[in-house]
Amino acid sequence: MTNKKIPTLVGSGIGLALFLAVALLPAMLYGGYAGLLLAGGIFGTPVVPTLLPRALIVFGMVMGVVAVGSLSLFAVLGAAAGAAVGALTSVTIRKPAAQESASR
């Protein structure tokens, strides 16, 4: 693992922790609701809680969690923020060229 990757991974870790703290439940609710709407279109309304509609709702929940949590608004933004912080700190702490060549 390179030093460049560490801030990125730390950022995504923070993003994921934030997701678990504040957005896991709404992501499941929104995803489950999307699954329910799809089940309504395919199996008709009112949706009878049989195996396939339940499976579709669970699938919707998984999609909601993955969409909101691991990929988009938390992990990726956290990773991007971490990468940005890493880039900024690497610029600010870089040794002057003369000092760098002297140390070789």
Add this chain to the structure above:
Amino acid sequence: MRATFLVFALLFATAARGEAAKLPGGADACVDCHNGKDAPAVDTTAFGASVHADKASCTDCHSGYAMGPHEGEQKALAPAEQAVVDRLAKARWPKPAAKPAHGKEAPKGEEVKVTSPRAYLACAGCHEMEHADAMSAWQGSVHSKWLREDTKAAGPTCASCHGAIHSVKKLAAYDPRATARQKVPADRREIAKRCEACHGNEEFAKAAGLNPEAAFTYHDSIHGRLARVGNEYAPVCTSCHAAEKDKGGTHAIVPKTNPASVVSAATKKDTCGRCHEGASDNFASLIAHTEIQETGGHMVPHLVHVGFSYLTTLTLLFFAFHVFVDFIYELRQRFAAKHHGPANAAEQMRSVIRFDLHQRAQHWLMLAGVILLGVTGWPLRGAGDPQAAAYSSSLMKVFGGAQGAAIWHRIGAVLIILSAIYHLFYLTFLAAKKRLPFSMLPMPKDALDMKDNILFMLGVKKERPKFDRYSYLEKFDYMGIFWGVILMVGTGFIFWFPVWFASWAPSWLITAAQIIHGEEATLAILFLFVVHFYNVHLKPSIFPMNWVWLTGRITVADLKHEHPLEYERMKPDLDE
């Protein structure tokens, strides 16, 4: 100084005593017994703050009583009045979800009944003089029918809508006009909850011969969702069903089959016109307390709904499978790489331009617009679920509340429109220069590539298909954007200017547009945030992201691996 202090002290003392002295004359004797121990309690604080505090004494409403336990004190009523009291005494309602309105609070799961039926005679006694229009309207309304004749179920009393009589408050002024939209006062939202206690109770609604879906379909409609996420202008029951104030207001509700109803076929457009200036009959037909795909009875919205449900489900299932297989393949590759050592370091350092500045700018506009549309639009769609609505409301506060989120949503729409226009100009420019690339067009090879790639990732095939400048996944993303922008922008404009569209377009088209906007949003958001974000961000080999969207450059190693046909075409130039 001391004199000034005394003057203020006296002033405040008088004011304080004035607040406490709002109980009517003679009430002290009643309250002595009605303390919750010897007799049912009266909330004197609530009564003191109520509209009746300085207008009615206990015996104005509870007439005919003398001091004592009251048994056998009351005189016989006239037959007509006795009939009303008997109906009130027999009446039972489902317990409302909120604070009960019909008097004594019933234990959970039980019905509610009137505790002092004779007292209701006094409502008419006073208000016939004070609010003759309202009383006259009430006596002819559908809600008072049950007091005049036998009906399937009991209708409402004064308290059903106004709340417990001992704590009735004066209602805020509310008279919405299209030219001056008015926020719905909090008391009308409270009244809506009381409407729902009967109209939203499926069992009671069926017994009373009402539409059992009325409350559900309201909450599922655009009006109900806006109300749930906290839009202060979103209409409630009385916004549409109450007559004009000088015609009796909410007291004048009659069946919609009655031409005098404000939601009758002939008058409904005028009612919609309270908020939507210029509303036509066609516009008015779009809201009908039915599921949206069944509104109007045309088959197109129904087919669109079913078709989109299948399209979304099958697309997401397929690509979720694709993501899963790819993820497993990537993990296997990472494990193998550790054994085989790193790839060519020079090829990893060297890069070539993949996207020029115009292409990146178009993508930046598109991604900003789509994310903005997603985070401001999905909370409204998700508000169809009552539990999710609370989160929607919180999320929308980030954008300045429901009204603020609506503005940001339109800004997002403008961003994707700008991106689309930019892209069309860009393509036209390239065409004029005879440099228009056709590498994004889907070809039969893409279908074969997809099949072969999945088999390869599953380990069935030994060799990965060779992709050109754009793989089938990138082409799907690109064509999906075309499809999505056309559908979302087209239907979004119908939402933005509904009255104008309803003035010429058939209602089934507008209803279908409403369905498409919501269902295409579900497909687009889940596809982009799961499938596209996986391919460009979370894939283990490129996490946290493929930087090409910022730098426009791709390493030669990635080019060789991801787009081998393009790499082979470029190789002579790269070798120079």
